[in-house]
Amino acid sequence: MVVVSLLAVALHTQIPVTPVTGVEPDGRIWLWIALGVGTLALLAAIALARTVIAADTGTADMQVISNAIREGAEAFLRRQYRTIGAIAVILAIVLFIGYHMSDRMAPYAVKTVVSFLVGAICSALAGYTGMYCSIRANIRTASAARSSLNKALQMALRGGAVTGLVVVALSLLGIGVLFLAFGGLDNPRAVPYQLVGFGFGASLVALFAQLGGGIYTKAADVGADLVGKVEAGIPEDDPRNPAVIADLVGDNVGDCAGRGADIFESTAAENVGAMVLGAALYPVFGIKGILFPLIVHAINLIASIVGVFVVKSGEQEDPMHALNRGFYVTSGLALLGFAGAVYAMLNGPGVQPIWFLGCGVLGLATAFLFVWITEYYTESVYRPVKSIAQASLTGPATNIISGLAVGMETPALPVIVISAALLLSYYFGVRGLEGIGGISEYEKGIYGTAIATMGMLSCAAYILAMDTFGPITDNAGGIIEMSHQPHEIRERTDKLDSAGNTTKALTKGYAIGSASLAAFLLFSAYLEEIKAIVTDKVMAAGGYMPSGWSFTNINLAQIPVFVGALLGAMLTYLFSSMAIKAVGRSAQMVVQDVRAQFKENPGIMEGTAKPDYGRCVHIVTGAALREMVVPGLLAVGLPVAVGLIFRHFSSSYHADTMAYAPGSILPVPAIAGHPVNLAGAEAVAGLLMVGTIAGVLLAMLMNNGGGAWDNAKKFIETGQYGGKKSEAHKAAVVGDTVGDPFKDTAGPSLHVLIKLLATITLVLAPLFV
Numbered sequence: 104m105v106v107v108s109l110l111a112v113a114l115h116t117q118i119p120v121t122p123v124t125g126v127e128p129d130g131r132i133w134l135w136i137a138l139g140v141g142t143l144a145l146l147a148a149i150a151l152a153r154t155v156i157a158a159d160t161g162t163a164d165m166q167v168i169s170n171a172i173r174e175g176a177e178a179f180l181r182r183q184y185r186t187i188g189a190i191a192v193i194l195a196i197v198l199f200i201g202y203h204m205s206d207r208m209a210p211y212a213v214k215t216v217v218s219f220l221v222g223a224i225c226s227a228l229a230g231y232t233g234m235y236c237s238i239r240a241n242i243r244t245a246s247a248a249r250s251s252l253n254k255a256l257q258m259a260l261r262g263g264a265v266t267g268l269v270v271v272a273l274s275l276l277g278i279g280v281l282f283l284a285f286g287g288l289d290n291p292r293a294v295p296y297q298l299v300g301f302g303f304g305a306s307l308v309a310l311f312a313q314l315g316g317g318i319y320t321k322a323a324d325v326g327a328d329l330v331g332k333v334e335a336g337i338p339e340d341d342p343r344n345p346a347v348i349a350d351l352v353g354d355n356v357g358d359c360a361g362r363g364a365d366i367f368e369s370t371a372a373e374n375v376g377a378m379v380l381g382a383a384l385y386p387v388f389g390i391k392g393i394l395f396p397l398i399v400h401a402i403n404l405i406a407s408i409v410g411v412f413v414v415k416s417g418e419q420e421d422p423m424h425a426l427n428r429g430f431y432v433t434s435g436l437a438l439l440g441f442a443g444a445v446y447a448m449l450n451g452p453g454v455q456p457i458w459f460l461g462c463g464v465l466g467l468a469t470a471f472l473f474v475w476i477t478e479y480y481t482e483s484v485y486r487p488v489k490s491i492a493q494a495s496l497t498g499p500a501t502n503i504i505s506g507l508a509v510g511m512e513t514p515a516l517p518v519i520v521i522s523a524a525l526l527l528s529y530y531f532g533v534r535g536l537e538g539i540g541g542i543s544e545y546e547k548g549i550y551g552t553a554i555a556t557m558g559m560l561s562c563a564a565y566i567l568a569m570d571t572f573g574p575i576t577d578n579a580g581g582i583i584e585m586s587h588q589p590h591e592i593r594e595r596t597d598k599l600d601s602a603g604n605t606t607k608a609l610t611k612g613y614a615i616g617s618a619s620l621a622a623f624l625l626f627s628a629y630l631e632e633i634k635a636i637v638t639d640k641v642m643a644a645g646g647y648m649p650s651g652w653s654f655t656n657i658n659l660a661q662i663p664v665f666v667g668a669l670l671g672a673m674l675t676y677l678f679s680s681m682a683i684k685a686v687g688r689s690a691q692m693v694v695q696d697v698r699a700q701f702k703e704n705p706g707i708m709e710g711t712a713k714p715d716y717g718r719c720v721h722i723v724t725g726a727a728l729r730e731m732v733v734p735g736l737l738a739v740g741l742p743v744a745v746g747l748i749f750r751h752f753s754s755s756y757h758a759d760t761m762a763y764a765p766g767s768i769l770p771v772p773a774i775a776g777h778p779v780n781l782a783g784a785e786a787v788a789g790l791l792m793v794g795t796i797a798g799v800l801l802a803m804l805m806n807n808g809g810g811a812w813d814n815a816k817k818f819i820e821t822g823q824y825g826g827k828k829s830e831a832h833k834a835a836v837v838g839d840t841v842g843d844p845f846k847d848t849a850g851p852s853l854h855v856l857i858k859l860l861a862t863i864t865l866v867l868a869p870l871f872v
Contacts, residue, residue, distance in 0.1 A: 130389055130390045130391035130394065130448070131288050131390060131394075133390075133391060133394040133395075133397070133398055133448065134279060134282070134283065134287075134288070134390075134394050134397070136398065136401065137275060137279055137394065137397035137398055137400075137401045138275075138276060138279045138280070138283075140275075140401035140404055140405065141272045141275040141276040141279065141400075141401065141404070142272075142276070143404075144268045144271070144272040144275075144404040144405075144408070144564075145268070145269065145272045145273075145276070147268060147408055148232075148264070148265045148268035148269045148272065151261050151262075151264055151265050151268070152236050152265045154261065155236060155239065155240050155243055155258065155261055155262045155265070156236075156239055156243075158243040158246070158247065158258060159243065159246045159247070160242050160243065160246060161242055161245055161246035161249070161582075161586075162586060164585075164586040164587070165242055165245055165246065165582050165583075165586045165588075166242065168242075168348070168581070168582050168585050168586060169238075169239075169241060169242035169245075169578075169582055171348045171716055171717075172238055172241065172348060172351045172352055172355070172578060172582075173238045173239065175348060175349065175352035175717075175720040175724075176234060176238050176352045176355040176356055177238070178720075178724065179319060179352065179356050179720075179724045179727070179728075180230075180231060180234060180356060180360055182724060182728055183311070183312070183315050183316075183356075183727075183728060183731075184227055184231070186311070186315075186728055186731075186732070187223075187227065187307075187308055187311045187312070188227075190307070190311070190732075190735075190736075191219075191220070191223045191304065191307060191308070194219075194307065194739070195216050195219055195220055198212075198215065198216055198219060198300070198303075198866065198867075199212050199213075199216045201867060201869075201870050202215060202216075202869070204869075204870065206643070208869045211297055214285055214297045214300075215297065215299060215300040215866070216300060217281075217300070218281055218297065218298050218299070218300035218301040218304070219300030219301065219303055219304040219866075220300075220304060221277055221281060221301060221304065222277065222300060222301035222302060222303065222304030222305040222308075222371060223304035223305065223307060223308045224304075225273045225274070225277040225304075225305065225367065225371070226304065226305040226307075226308035226309055226312075226364045226367050226368060226371070227308050227312075227364070228269075228273060229266075229269055229270040229273050229274075229363045229364060229367040230308070230312050230359075230360035230361065230363040230364040230367070231360060232265070232266070232269045232363075233265065233266030233269060233270065233359045233360060233363035233567075233571060234266075234355050234356065234359040234360040234363070236262050236265040236266065237262055237263070237265075237266065237355055237359040237571055237574060237575050237578075238355050238359075238578075239262075240258060240259060240261075240262025240263075240265075240575045241262075241351075241574075241575050241578030241579050241582060242578075242579070242582055243258050243262070244258045244259040244262070244575055244576060244578075244579040244596075244599070245578075245579040245580075245582040245583050245588075245596065248579060248583065248592050248595045248596050248599070249588070249592050251418070252416060252417075252418050252420075252422070252595045252598065252599070253415060253416045253417070253418070255576075255579065255595060255596070255599055256414065256415075256416045256422050256425060256599060257414060257415070259572050259575040259576050259579065259599060259603075260411055260414055260426070260429070260568060260569070260572050261411060262571070262572075262575050263567070263568040263569065263570070263571030263572040263575060264407070264408075264411040264564075264565075264568040265571075266359060266363050266567055266568065266570075266571040267407060267563070267564035267565060267566070267567035267568035267571070268404060268407065268408070268564055268568075269363075270363050270366055270367045270370065270563075270564070270567055271370055271400055271403055271404055271407075271563055271564040271567075272404060273367065274305075274367055274370040274371040274374060274400065275370075275374070275397055275400045275401065275404075277301065277371065278298060278301060278371065278374050278375060278378070278397065279397055281298055281301060282294055282295070282298065282378070285297055285298070287393075288390075291382065291385065291390045291393050292382045292385045292393075293382075294382075295375065295378040295379045295381070295382045295393060296379055296382070298375045298378070299375065299862070299865055299866055300866060301371060301375055302368070302371055302372035302375050302376075302858075302862045303859075303862040303863060303865075303866045305364075305367055305368040305371045305372065306368050306372070306855060306858050306859040306862045306863070307739070307859070308364050308368075309361075309364040309365045309367065309368035309855045309858075309859075310735055310738060310739075310852065310855040310856065310859050311731055311735050312360055312361045312363075312364040312365075313357075313361035313362070313364060313365050313851050313852050313854075313855050314361075314682060314731045314734060314735055314848070314852045314855075315356075315361075315727050315728060315730075315731035316353075316356040316357035316358075316360055316361035316727075317357050317361060317682065317686075317844075317847050317848030317849075317851060317852055318682065318685045318686055318689060318726070318727040318730050318731055318848055319352070319353045319356050319357060319689075319723055319724065319727035320350075320353025320354060320356060320357030320358065320847055320848075321353070321357070321686045321690070321843045321844045321847050321848045322353075322685075322686050322689030322690045322692075322693055322723050322726060322727060323346055323349035323350040323352070323353040323690075323693060323719070323723050324350050324353060324843055324847075325686065325687075325690040325693070325840050325843055325844070326346050326349075326689075326690045326691075326692075326693025326694045326696075326697060326719075326723075327344055327346035327347055327349070327350045327693070327697070328836055328839070328840055329690070329694055329840060330344070330346070330693075330694050330697040330698060330701075331344040331346070331347070331697070334698075336828060337708075341584070341585075342584075342585040342713075342714075343707050343708055343710065343714065344697065344714070345696065345697045345700045345701075345707070345714035345715060345716060345718070345719050346693050346696075346697050346719045347581065347585065347716070348716035348717075348719065348720060349693065349716070349719040349720045349722075349723045350581075351577070351578050351581045351582075352720060352723075353723070354573075354574035354577050354578055355574055355578070357574075357847055357848075358570065358571070358573060358574040358607060358847070359571050359574050361851065362567070362570050362571070362610065362614075362851065363567065363571070365614060365851060365854055365855055366563055366566075366567050366570075366614065368855060368858060369560065369563070369614065369617055369618065369858065370400060370560055370563055372858055372861075372862060373396065373556055373557060373560055373617075374396045374397060374400065376553065376628065377395065377396035377553045377554075377556075377557055378393050378394075378396055378397075379628075380549065380550050380553050381393035381394070381395055381396070383546060383550075384536075384542070384546075384550060386541075387451060387453075387454065387536070387539055387542075388448065388449055388451065388454075391447075391448040391449070392448065392449065394448070395444065395448050395449060395557075396557055398444045398448065399440075399441060399444060399557050399558075399560075399561055400560075400561075400563075402436075402437060402440030402441060402444060402561065403437060403560070403561050403562065403563055403564055404564055405436070405440065406432075406433045406434075406436035406437040406440060406561075406562065406565070407433050407562065407563075407564035407565040407568065408564075409432060409433065409436055410429040410430065410432045410433030410436070410562075410565045411429060411565065411568055413428065413429055413432050414426060414428065414429040421598070421602070422598055422599055422601075422602040423601075423602040423605055423606075426569055426572070426602060426606065429565065430562070430565060430566075430569070433562050433565040434467060434470075434471075434562055437467070437561040437562050438463070438464070438467060438561075440561075441460070441463045441467075441558060441561055442460050442463075445459045445460045445463065446460075449535075452538075453536075453538030453539045454535065454536060454538065454539065455534065455535050455536075455537070455538070456535065457535075458531040458532070458534045458535030458551070459531070459532075459535045459551070459554050461527075461531045462528045462531045462532060462535075462551045462552075462554035462555040462558060463554055463555065463557065463558035463561070464558065465524050465527055465528050465531070465555045465558065466524070466528070466554070466555040466556060466557060466558020466559035466560075466561070466620070467558050467559065467561065467562070468524075469520055469521070469524045469555070469558075469559050469616060469620060470558075470559045470562065470566075470613060470616065470617075472520045473517060473520065473612045473613055473615075473616035474609045474612060474613060476513075476516045476517055476520070476612065477608055477609050477611070477612030477613075477806075477807060477810070478605065478608075478609060480509065480512075480513050480807040480810065480811055481605070481608040481609075481807060481810035481811055481813075481814055482605060482814065483814045483815070483817065483818035483821075487509045487512070487513075487811050488811050488814045488815050488818060489815075489818070490505055490509065491505045491506050491509060491811055491812060491815035491835075491838065492815040492818045492819050492823060492824060492831070492835065493505075493824070494506075495815065495819060495824065495831040495832075495834040495835045495838065496824055496830075496831050496834075497834075498830075498834050499833075499834040499837035499838065501834075502812075502815070502834045502835060502837065502838035503837070503838055503841055506808055506811060506812045506815070506838050506841070506842060507808065509807070509808055509811045510804040510805065510807060510808020510809070510811070510845070511804055511808075513803050513804060513806075513807035513808060514799075514800045514803040514804060517612075517615075517616065517619070517803055518800070520616075521616070521619045521620060521799075524555055524620055525552055525555075525620065528548075528551040528552045528554065528555035529548035529549070529551055529552055530548070530551070531551045531555075532547050532548045532549065532550045532551015532552065532554070533547045533548045533551065535547070535550075535551065536550070545627075549627055552620070555620060556617065556620045559616065559617050559620055560617055566609075566610055566613050567610070569606040569609070569610060570606055570607055570610035572602075572603055572606050573603030573604060573606050573607035573610075574603070574607075575603070576596065576599035576600045576602070576603035577600050577603055577604075579596050579599065579600075580593070580596035580597060580599070580600045583596050601817070604813065604814065604817070608806070608807075608810040608814075608846070611806040611810070611846065611850065611851060611854075612803075612806060612807070614851070614854045615799065615802045615803060615806060615850075615853075615854050618799065618802075618854050618857045618858055619799045626788070626791055626792050626795065626861070628861075628865065629787075629788060629791060629861070629864055629865055629868065630653075630654050630655055630657075630788065631654075632865060632868045633654045633781075633784045633788075633868055633871070633872060634652075634653055634654040634655075636868060636869055636872050637654065637772050637779055637781070637872055638772075640774075640779065640872065641772045641773070641774060641779065644774045644775075645774075646772060646773055646774035646775065646779075647772065647773045647774075648772050649770060649771065649772065652771065652772060654781070654784070657785055657788045657789060657792075658785075659789065661782075661785065663749050663752050663782040663783075663785055663786040663789075664785045664786060664788070664789040665789065666749075666786065666789075667745055667749065667785070667786030667787060667788070667789035667790040667793075668789035668790060668792070668793035668794075669793075670741065670745055670790055670794075671742075671789060671790035671791065671792070671793040671794025671795075671797065671860075672793050672794060672796075672797040674737070674738070674741050674790070674794050674856075674860075675794055675797045675798040675801050675853060675856065676797070676801070677737070678734050678737060678738055678849075678852070678853070678856060679801060679805070679849040679852075679853065681733060681734040681737070682734055682844065682848050682849040682852055683844045683845070683848065683849050685726075685727075685730035685731070685734070685848075686843075686844035686848050687844070688726070688730065689723060689726035689727060689730060692722050692723075692726055693719060693722060693723060696718060696719055696722055697719070700714050700715060700718070734852075738856050738859055738860075739859070739863060741790075742787060742790055742791070742794075742860055742863055742864050742867075743863065743867055743870075745783075745786050745787055745790050746783045746784070746786065746787040746864070746867065746870060746871035747783065747870060747871070748783075749782050749783040749785075749786035749787070749871075750780065750782060750783025750784070750870075750871055750872065751782075751783075752780075752782040752783070752786075779872070781872065783871040783872065784868070784871045784872050787864055787868075787871050790860070790864075791860055791861065791864050794857075794860050795857050795860065795861070798853050798856055798857040798860075799857060801853060802850050802851075802853035802854055802857070804845075804850075805845035805846060805849050805850030805853070806845070806846050806850040806851070807846075808842060808845055808846070809842035809843060809844075809845035809846025809847070809850060810842070810846050811842070812835075812838045812839050812841065812842030812843075812845075812846075813839050813842055813843070813846065815835050815838065815839070816832070816835035816836055816838065816839040819831055819832045819835050820832065
């Protein structure tokens, strides 16, 4: 997300800043501390994984089901990563050639491509590692549920913690090692912006992983629900449903591998962007300001490990209460560590660190508020979900109308929270550096927003553990159901599954909140990068640069800008449409296969014959991989196409025809009397800002609206309005079918799209001028 900021640093490093005496000349010990904690966190993740895998694996019937889920998930991910790898290699070649087309960026081509590939590999590893453990933790959780709710809860959370620790640790280590390898200790001000490719690589893998996994999981889920629950009238996770294994596989490839890559991209981009801004303030903080984000995530890892191990639940307690206690402990420790890091690293003459601590508190508060708002709109104890459930009494049409209305309502409160966080953190940043000369208020304020975003991500490892907890418990419930375990065991897994549905919804709110908080920061970084490129280009050609000129006033009245903005908003809707239609087409294939199996083998419904689970898994795998490519390439290609095509259009100054007489006072940069044509860069700026705004709002609508539809169905299944198999329940299943691709495919993919737009425009900015 904040990858954009790293380019901001590149130009900011050229701005003269009044040196501050007393800055510690060598703070490199902090890098070794961060790398050490990251390494220890990986070892802790390995130890947790070994503990989980060593646990009891239940009965032979349970193992048959678990093995089928594992084999399906691993087969899908292998095929998916082969596809993503081929796309990444092609883009790496394009990136290398593109950088060599710019004299200014050619020296950084190799390092940018290396960081791109490392970011992509680390993102893929983060997703794969998380799924590897989750598909083995599911049966261990199911087995633990046979003896105790608490044991099952701890097993599922510790399995999820492997994902959280690996994701954050790989982000920290990947960036830290590249910083070290690129000579960051010797030239700390120049190296951070050479890491821009790391965020782009992470974004690319995250987009395809989330999109492909989302298409898979919802195609299988929708297909299984429509034929199983609605047509055949059999329960969820009934072993007679041929799509049930594909559905359980989808929970892993979508919610584990996909979300792991998504959060990895968020933390990686945030690390790099904040390091870039730290480089801009090098005369104030020295190398400590650059390494500060790495230390924040080191604290994140320590706090999250403690939070995971304090989670404990009574047999009659709601598991969500225990998970929340762990979250509170993690947040408290993260805040204490954040405060210590601020006073140790962001201090010095003229600096008031209390304001930076305030930025971090704002970030944490924003995270809490986003979690609470998401819970309000998706939990069955509150008005929105109850209103959808009540609307189901009059049929599917009113259920869908009510659900869509709730979804459209959901962006209001989050937007107010984001706005307040941006305004306050900007003001805090200005106050924190008001005693420092030579730095504009804008730069001071933007640094405050960066610290607030770091604060919001300071609990990311625990949040991701809670997210992965969801699919693990969902799979555990399915294994218990399909292996015909006693009812009291299913009651325990139902409690865990209910908590898991909540944690998955909360994590989506958290993810979009962190992306939203950084949106303005990313846009500002792009504007600053274009300014630096234009300045270098004009100076190299002996042209004219107006005093105080900056690329900050993007005029929507200019046709290229307005068209770029329209295209940016359109992209988010077209991308979402393609993702949802992909689910629909894939689900139709599942429905047809399930119906065919019921028709071909009547013994399936009678319980005398087993369905062909592998056939459904194969169908969904192929469909999801085919369907993910086109929307993914659209997301990557449109901003590039806009920049390259519109650079040949005329800007408002008619750069292609207008020339100024010698001695004229020009309002814009010019070479040989001709203004520099900025139409391409301005069109991309419009696309980036409006696309980000539209994407944020649409993602909130889909995430929370889809979650509300899902929990309205579950609310009825508890016995309300006639319970299961009632007309209200059938209507709610239809509504949930609409909401599923919203909340698990298009919505989460939009999180990544928002960040990908920023990273790709930053990386390829030299090609737009």
